[in-house]
Amino acid sequence: MTGIPLIAVEPASLHFGAVYLTQSNTLELTVSNPGTETLEVTGITSDDPEFSADIAVFNVAPLQSQVVNVTFSAATAGSHDALLSIVHNADGSPMDVPLSAVGVVSPEIVLNPTSIEGAAMPGGQKVKTITVCNDGGSDLSFSVAEAEHTTGVQVFDELELAKQLDEEGSVEAVDPRPGILGSGGPDLFGYSWIDSDEPGGPAFDWVDITAVGTPVPFGSYRDDGNEGPIPLGFDFPFYGDTFSELNACTNGWMSFTSTQTSYTNQPLPNSGFSTPENLLSPWWDDMVYDESDGNYAYYHNDGSRFIVTYYVRRIAQFSPPFYEFQVILYPNGNIVYQYNEVGTTLNSSTIGIQNGTRDDGLTVAYNDGSYIHDGMAILFSAGTDWLAVEPASGVIPAGECMDLTVTMDASELEAGDYTGSITLTSNDITDPVVDVPVLFHVGTVDVADTDADPNTLNVAANGRWVTVYVELPPEYDPADVLIETVLLNGVVPAETSPFSSDEDFNENGIPDLMFKFDRSAVAAVLPAGESVELTVTGEIEDTTFFVASVFIRVINPTMTSLNGGEVLAAGGFYTITWDDPVEWDVDHADLFWTTDDGATWYEIAVDLQGTSWTWDVPVDMTTENARIRVFVYDSDGMLGFDTSDAVFEVVGQVTGVTPSAKPRSFALAQNAPNPFNPRTVISFDLPRDEDVRVSIYDVKGRLVKTLVSEPMTYGTHEAVWDGVDNRGNRVATGVYYYQIVAGRFTDTKRMVLMK
Numbered sequence: 001m002t003g004i005p006l007i008a009v010e011p012a013s014l015h016f017g018a019v020y021l022t023q024s025n026t027l028e029l030t031v032s033n034p035g036t037e038t039l040e041v042t043g044i045t046s047d048d049p050e051f052s053a054d055i056a057v058f059n060v061a062p063l064q065s066q067v068v069n070v071t072f073s074a075a076t077a078g079s080h081d082a083l084l085s086i087v088h089n090a091d092g093s094p095m096d097v098p099l100s101a102v103g104v105v106s107p108e109i110v111l112n113p114t115s116i117e118g119a120a121m122p123g124g125q126k127v128k129t130i131t132v133c134n135d136g137g138s139d140l141s142f143s144v145a146e147a148e149h150t151t152g153v154q155v156f157d158e159l160e161l162a163k164q165l166d167e168e169g170s171v172e173a174v175d176p177r178p179g180i181l182g183s184g185g186p187d188l189f190g191y192s193w194i195d196s197d198e199p200g201g202p203a204f205d206w207v208d209i210t211a212v213g214t215p216v217p218f219g220s221y222r223d224d225g226n227e228g229p230i231p232l233g234f235d236f237p238f239y240g241d242t243f244s245e246l247n248a249c250t251n252g253w254m255s256f257t258s259t260q261t262s263y264t265n266q267p268l269p270n271s272g273f274s275t276p277e278n279l280l281s282p283w284w285d286d287m288v289y290d291e292s293d294g295n296y297a298y299y300h301n302d303g304s305r306f307i308v309t310y311y312v313r314r315i316a317q318f319s320p321p322f323y324e325f326q327v328i329l330y331p332n333g334n335i336v337y338q339y340n341e342v343g344t345t346l347n348s349s350t351i352g353i354q355n356g357t358r359d360d361g362l363t364v365a366y367n368d369g370s371y372i373h374d375g376m377a378i379l380f381s382a383g384t385d386w387l388a389v390e391p392a393s394g395v396i397p398a399g400e401c402m403d404l405t406v407t408m409d410a411s412e413l414e415a416g417d418y419t420g421s422i423t424l425t426s427n428d429i430t431d432p433v434v435d436v437p438v439l440f441h442v443g444t445v446d447v448a449d450t451d452a453d454p455n456t457l458n459v460a461a462n463g464r465w466v467t468v469y470v471e472l473p474p475e476y477d478p479a480d481v482l483i484e485t486v487l488l489n490g491v492v493p494a495e496t497s498p499f500s501s502d503e504d505f506n507e508n509g510i511p512d513l514m515f516k517f518d519r520s521a522v523a524a525v526l527p528a529g530e531s532v533e534l535t536v537t538g539e540i541e542d543t544t545f546f547v548a549s550v551f552i553r554v555i556n557p558t559m560t561s562l563n564g565g566e567v568l569a570a571g572g573f574y575t576i577t578w579d580d581p582v583e584w585d586v587d588h589a590d591l592f593w594t595t596d597d598g599a600t601w602y603e604i605a606v607d608l609q610g611t612s613w614t615w616d617v618p619v620d621m622t623t624e625n626a627r628i629r630v631f632v633y634d635s636d637g638m639l640g641f642d643t644s645d646a647v648f649e650v651v652g653q654v655t656g657v658t659p660s661a662k663p664r665s666f667a668l669a670q671n672a673p674n675p676f677n678p679r680t681v682i683s684f685d686l687p688r689d690e691d692v693r694v695s696i697y698d699v700k701g702r703l704v705k706t707l708v709s710e711p712m713t714y715g716t717h718e719a720v721w722d723g724v725d726n727r728g729n730r731v732a733t734g735v736y737y738y739q740i741v742a743g744r745f746t747d748t749k750r751m752v753l754m755k
Contacts, residue, residue: 003036003062005090009097014084016101018138019074020429023106026072029053029097031086032065040089044068048082050075051099074103077137105137107398109428111436116422117542119441120410124545128408130436132394132424133401142426143200143393144404145334145381155359158272161264166223166288170316172348179347179368180267187269188360189239190382191353195364200393202379202425206340207307207326213298216248216308222289223315224261225250230308233301237333237382238278239355248297248308249276252283252349254327257356263315265350269361278356282325282337285349286315293318304432305330314345332423332435335380342372353380379425386413387420387438408440415443443544444537448473449506450548452534465495465516468536469505470548476540478502478513484700485545486538491732492521493699494538518735520638524675524754525733526554555581556640557589557632564627564646571619576604577612578630581639590631591615592673597625597647601673601680604628617650624649631675641675662714663687666745671721671738675752678723678730682707682738686714690742694719697737704731707738723753 010030019025033039039060044053054069070084084097110133118126134140161173185192194201217227228247235242236256243256251263258276265284266275289295289312299308309326321343328336337351347369354361364378365371388407396402406422420438428434449471468488472478478501486494494515503512515536526532536548558579568574580586591604591613605613627644663685671680682694694708705726707719721738724730733755739748 005033005037005039005062005088006035007039007086007088007090007092007095008032008034009086009095013098013100014070016072016099018102018104019072020104020106020138021074021077023429024071024073025101026069029068029070029084030065031060031068033060033062035090036062038062041066041086042089043087043094044084045087046082046084046099048080048099050080050101050103051082051084053084070099072099072101074101077103077105105398106429107134107138107140107396107427108136109133109140109142109424109426109431109434110135111424111434114436116406116408116436116438117441118408118439119443119539119542119544120408121444121537121545121547122410122413122415122442124410126408126410126440128406130389130404130406130422131401132396132404134396134398136428137398139398140396140426140428141203141394142396142424143202144389144391145379145423145425154269156267156270158266158270158275159264160272160274163263164286164315166315168316168318172316175264175348175367177267177367180363180366181368181371182352182363182365185362187362189355191239191362191380192382193362193364193378193380195379196375196377202336202377203427204338204375204377205427206338207302207309207328209298209300209302209307209309209326210296212302213300213307213309216297216299218250218289218297220291222250224263225289226259226261228259230299231301232306232329234306234331236306236329236331239360241278241356243278246280246308248299250287250289250312252281252285252287252310252312252323252325254280254282254308256280265348265366267366268350268352268354268363269358270354271358275354275358277354277358279352279354279361280327280335281350281352281354282327283310283323283339283342283349283351285345287312287323288315293320293322295322314343314348317343317345330423330433332421332433333382334423334425334433337378337380339372339374339376341374346370346372351378381423386410386418386440387422389422406438408438410440410442413442417441441542441544444547445473445476445540445544447471447546447548448510449512450536450550451505452550452552466519466522466534466552468515468517468534468548468550469503470513470515470536470546471506471508471510472513472540472546474510476543476546478511480541480543481513481546482539482541483515486515486536488515488517488522488534488536489525490535490537491525491734492517493734494536520675520752521733521735523554523638523640524752554640555584557581557586557630557642559628559630559642559644562626562628562644562648564644564648566648568617568626568648568650570617570622570650572617574615574617575612576615576628576630578632578642580611580632584639585634586632586639587635588633590633592629592631594627594629594673595621595623595625595650598627598643598677599679601629601676603672603674622650626650629673663716666742666747668738668740668747668749670749671751675754676723677754680721680751680753682719682721683716684719684740684742685716686712686742688714690745692717693741695739695741696721697739698731699735699737704736712742 016025044056080101082099085094120126226249229245255276256278263286306329311324313322324340351364418440422436453467500514503514532554560577589608590606592601629643631641667685669683692712696705
C-alpha cells in the first residue's frame with residue numbers, strides 16, 4: 001500500500017508587527033507532515049521581497065516537522081501584506097501562508113543643548129533645560145539614569161559551601177543564610193539599580209549576538225572555569241577606576257580583575273577573599289558550560305557597547321530550561337543585565353555588583369526565588385547627588401519635543417567645580433545611549449567696588465528706587481551678568497529695566513553695573529538702624545556669583561500708643577499715636593491692625609496727616625492678640641514702619657454683617673492689609689455669575705498660587721492668601737501681583753509680603 005504525504009503549518013499566519021527600517025524580525029514557521037509518506041518541499045517564496053525564509057528545500061519524514069525561520073527585513077515604510085508560498089508534493093500545492101508587517105521609520109533623538117554648564121552660590125541651586133526632540137518617524141521612548149549618594153552600606157561575611165558534583169543524584173549543600181531582595185541603592189559610590197518592572201526602568205531589549213559574537217573559549221565542557229582577559233573595545237569606568245578588559249567565569253559572573261572560579265554565591269558587598277573583586281554578577285551560582293546541552297557564551301562590541309551573553313545550565317541539572325542572560329556595558333559606565341530565559345532553580349544565585357576593595361556594592365537579589373523572571377532587564381548607573389533630571393522618562397511622538405528640567409543643587413556642596421553626566425537611553429537604533437556632560441561651578445567672587453544711592457532710604461532726589469552700583473573684578477565681563485538672578489538680601493529682585501552694564505560710578509574708566517530695586521520692597525525686608533547691610537548677589541552667566549555689600553541707614557517711625565497691654569471696648573473710640581523719624585519730612589501715614597498677632601492685617605486709615613488718629617474700634621470684633629502698625633511715607637515713597645511692641649485686647653459683642661447689594665460692575669479691590677504677613681484678603685465684585693480665576697504671580701511673572709478657579713455667583717467675594725505657593729511652601733518677602741479673570745474682565749494689582 002502506498003502512503004501519502006500531507007502538509008500542515010503552525011501558525012497559520014505570521015504577524016511581525018512594527019519593525020524599524022534597516023532592522024529585521026524573525027518568526028518561526030513549523031512545517032509538519034501528518035501523512036504516511038515523506039513530504040518534499042521544493043521551494044518557499046514570497047510575493048514581497050522584504051520577507052524571506054532561511055531554507056526553501058527540505059524533506060519531512062512522516063509525523064515529523066521542520067522549523068523554517070521567516071524574516072521580515074524592513075526596507076520600505078508602511079504596511080506589508082504578503083503570501084509565503086510553499087511548493088510541495090502533497091495535495092493542494094502550493095500552500096500560502098499570510099504574512100503581515102509594518103515598516104516604521106525609526107525614532108531619532110536630538111538634544112539641545114548637548115552639554116550643560118551652570119553656576120550657583122554654596123547652598124544655592126541652578127535650573128537648566130534640555131530640549132529632547134524626535135526627528136524620526138515613530139515614537140521615541142527614553143529614560144534618564146539618576147542616582148544619589150548614601151551614607152553607609154552593609155558589608156557581608158563570606159560562607160563557603162561544599163562543592164556539588166556534576167552528576168545525576170548528587171547532593172547540593174544547603175546555604176543556611178536568608179535570602180535578600182535589594183531596594184535599588186544607592187551605595188557609597190553612588191550606584192543605583194532599577195529594573196524593567198518599575199516605571200522609568202530600562203526596557204527589556206535582548207541583543208542576539210550568536211551570529212556575530214566571538215565565543216568565550218570555555219571549550220566543550222567546563223565546570224568552574226575562568227577565561228580572559230577579554231577586550232572591551234573602550235575604557236569602562238567602574239567604582240572610580242577604568243578598565244579595558246574583563247574575565248568571564250562559567251559560574252555566571254565576570255570580573256575586571258579576578259581570575260578566581262568561585263562557585264558559592266555570596267551577598268554583596270562581601271569581604272571574603274574568594275568573593276571576586278570588581279565584580280559583575282548577573283547570575284552567580286554553581287553553573288556548568290556544556291556544549292552537549294547546547295550551551296554557548298559569546299562576547300561582542302557593536303560599536304556603541306560591549307555585550308557578553310551566556311547560555312548555561314546549573315550543576316547536576318541536565319534538562320531545560322537552562323539560563324540565558326547577558327551583560328551590556330556602555331562607555332558612560334551604565335551596566336545592563338538582561339534575562340531572556342531562566343531555569344527552574346531561582347533561589348540559589350546572586351545578582352549584583354561589587355567594587356575592587358570589597359566594601360561597596362549592591363545586591364539586587366540573593367537566594368531570592370521570587371524576583372527574577374524571563375524578559376527582565378536591570379540597569380545599574382552611578383549618579384551624583386547634586387544633579388537631578390525630571391521627568392525621568394517619556395515618550396515623544398515623531399516631530400515633537402519635550403523639555404527636561406535639570407536641577408543642579410549646591411545645598412550640600414563646598415565651593416568648587418563639579419562634573420557629571422546625564423545619560424539618556426532610548427529606542428533610537430543609531431544612538432541608543434546619549435551622554436550630556438554637566439559642569440557645575442559652585443562659589444562666589446567679591447566685587448571690586450560698590451556703592452548705594454540713597455544711602456538713607458528717603459533721599460527725595462532718588463525717587464522710588466534704591467540704586468546699587470557694582471564693579472566686577474577685571475576678569476569678568478559686566479555684560480555676562482544675568483539680571484534675572486540679581487537679588488538684594490536674597491529676596492528683593494532687581495528691576496529688569498532700568499538696568500545698565502556700562503556705568504562708571506567711581507570714574508576709574510572700568511565699566512560698572514547699575515541695579516535698581518523697588519524702595520518699598522527693600523524697606524520691607526530691612527531692620528531699622530544707622531548702619532544696615534545691603535548684600536547684592538547675581539550670576540555671572542554659567543561661571544560664578546558676585547557678592548557686593550554696602551551699608552545704608554534705614555529710618556522707621558516709633559509707635560507710642562496703642563503699644564501693647566491696653567484693653568479696648570469694641571465700638572469705642574481710642575487715640576493711636578506715633579512719632580515720625582527725626583529730621584525727616586513725612587508726607588503721610590497709613591494705619592493697619594491685626595487681630596491674630598500679625599498673621600492677618602486690616603486697614604484702619606490711609607493718607608493720614610500728623611502723628612495721631614482717633615480709631616473707631618469695630619463693633620463686630622473681639623481679640624486678645626491685637627496690634628497696630630504704622631507706615632510713614634515721604635514724597636517719594638515709604639520710609640519705614642513700626643508695630644505695637646506687645647498685643648492688646650479688644651472686648652465687646654460681635655454684631656451681624658448686612659450683605660452687600662448686587663454689584664453694578666466688575667471690580668478688583670486693593671488687598672488688605674497691604675503690606676501683609678502672612679495673610680491678606682482680596683475682595684472682588686461680580687455683577688453676574690461668571691467663571692472666576694484669581695491667581696498670584698511673582699515679579700518675574702511666574703505663577704505662585706491659584707486662589708480661585710471655579711464658577712461663582714454674582715456678589716462681593718473674598719479670597720484669602722496665606723503666603724504659600726501651590727506646593728504648600730511659604731514664599732519669600734517681596735512684591736507680588738494678584739490677577740482676576742472673570743469672563744472677559746481682567747484686572748491686576750500689586751501687593752507686598754513683608755516678614
